Amino acid sequence: MNFWERLGKIDRRIIYLVVFLGVIIPILLKVTFRVEPMREVKQAYEEVEKLPPGSAVMISIDYDASSMPELQPMLVAILEHCFKKDLKVIMLGHWPLGLPLGQIALDKVAKKYGKVYGKDYVFLGFRPGVAAVMINLGKEIRQVFNSDYKGTPIDSLPIMQNIHNYNDIGILIGLEAGSTGDMWVQFAQARYNAKIILGxxxxxxxxxxxxxxxNQIVGLIGGLRGAADYESLVHVLGPAYLGMPAQTTIHVLVVILIILGNLGYFATRRKK
Structure with missing residues (x-):
């Protein structure tokens, strides 16, 4: 049995072990490398960066735990940027199971920067009917959310005193694991000309x-790489940045295995 035949009959558990080591070793050793941010991520960063202090940023949590590894680091990096610049954060969500993830990140980063709930940030929560919610947010937020996630009337919160619709929002940021991003463009941007960044x-x-x-959105943050780019731009080396070496290692490994598999196939077929 030659090399190619042995390679073709290799125990798949060995491949699983190699993949496992390819993931775990860079993470344990905390291997890092310089990431040059992609242009579309830079655009997103610059749009947030040029907002004057005190501007409102609306963030929509449109994902759940299955997409948390990619989108949660993105959310944390965006919140870091917003609170560093003293921007007001208004958070809501269209995926009910993702709301706790948004609240966890919001409370954690707000505490780090000493932000006060109701004054510097608010969590509005969820309302059913995605299209209806988006359309009515463009008319009057209170038609959809007359209270926050905790049941507190939003008119009693200082942050909401001058916030009525998209015209009062500096940027809308949607973090998407499905098709909700398309709906933000259709209903918020096309109808009300809202400025949108999608992650x-x-x-x-x-x-x-x-x-x-x-030019229907002003920035795009895609996947773990996009999250790592944004982390590097805000100088916060979080899980996305630290996870890039492991992801890169596995991508290279998969390509090598595909090449070896095809070479082995053609070598053994020619022999027959």
């Missing part, structure tokens, strides 16, 4: 590039 999983992001090219 998305690596699977969803390619479908959003046409919006960026058509």
């Amino acid at each position: 998305a999983t690596a699977v969803v992001a390619p479908d959003l590039y046409p919006y960026l090219q058509a």
Whole structure:
């Protein structure tokens, strides 16, 4: 039995072990390398960066735990940027199971910067009917959310005193694991000309590039790489930045295995 035949009959558990080591070793050793941020991520960062202090940023949590590894680091990096610049954060969500993830990140980063709930940030929560919510937010937020996530009337919160619709929001940021980002563009941007940044999983992001090219969104943060880019721009080396070496290692390993598998196939077929 020659090399190629032995390679073709290798125990798959060995491959699983190699993949496991390829993931765990860079993480344990905390291997890092310089990440040059992608242009679309820089655009997103610059749009937030040029907002004057006190501006309102609306963040929509449109994902749940299954997409947390990619989108949660993105959310934390964006919150870091907002609170560093003294921007007001208004958070809501269209995925009910993702709301606790948003609240965890919001409370953690707000505490780090000494921000006060109701004055510097607010969590509005969830309302059913995605399209209806988006359309009515463009008319009057109170038509949709007359109270926050805790049941507190929003008129009693200082942060909401001069916030009525998209015209009072500096930037709308949607973090997407599905098609909700398309709806933000259709209802918030096309109808009300809201300025939108979308962050998305690596699977969803390619479908959003046409919006960026058509200037319907002003920035796009895609996948773990996009989250790592944003972390590097705000100088916070979080889980996305630290996870990039492991992801890169596995991508290289998969390519090598595909090449070896094809070489082995053609070598053994020619012999037959």
